[in-house]
Amino acid sequence: MANLLFTVLVEYAGGTYISQVHATGPAEALTAGVSVQSDKDLVAWKLVRDELTLMFAQECPVALDGLQSIWCTTVSLDKGLLLANIVQTVSEL
Numbered sequence: 855m856a857n858l859l860f861t862v863l864v865e866y867a868g869g870t871y872i873s874q875v876h877a878t879g880p881a882e883a884l885t886a887g888v889s890v891q892s893d894k895d896l897v898a899w900k901l902v903r904d905e906l907t908l909m910f911a912q913e914c915p916v917a918l919d920g921l922q923s924i925w926c927t928t929v930s931l932d933k934g935l936l937l938a939n940i941v942q943t944v945s946e947l
Contacts, residue, residue, distance in 0.1 A: 859945040862887035866936040867899055880915040880925040880940040887938070899933065915940050 857876040860883035864871045873890045877883035888907045896903055915925035915938070923942035928935055 858883075859943045860886075861941045861943045863939040863941070864891075864936060865938075866931070867933050869895075871895060874943065880942070881911075881913070883940050884910045884913065884915060884927065884938055887940075899931075901931070910938075 857878060860875055860877055860880065862873050862875060862883055864873075864887070871891065873887050875883050875886035875890060877886045885907050888903060888910055891903070891906075896906070909929050910927075913927045913929060915927045918924045918926055925940040927938050927940075929938070930936075
């Protein structure tokens with residue numbers, strides 16, 4: 855399967871964090887998004903990158919009804935709910 859460009863939007867602890875990654879699908883994009891998340895954000899969230907990657911690896915993003923190429927998932931963490939939206943993105947017009 856080809857590597858596709860995805861935009862990963864994470865809402866957590868009162869902030870919105872956006873990254874773009876190449877992956878083969880939305881679940882892989884979710885875990886890849888953790889690898890590019892800044893150390894500063896992870897420290898502020900009191901999360902360890904490996905632990906967050908493992909949590910996301912256990913999630914199965916759900917396609918949003920009525921929309922194309924957009925998935926969503928949530929994870930319950932100590933500081934609250936983490937919401938992640940994954941959008942398959944066109945890299946060039």
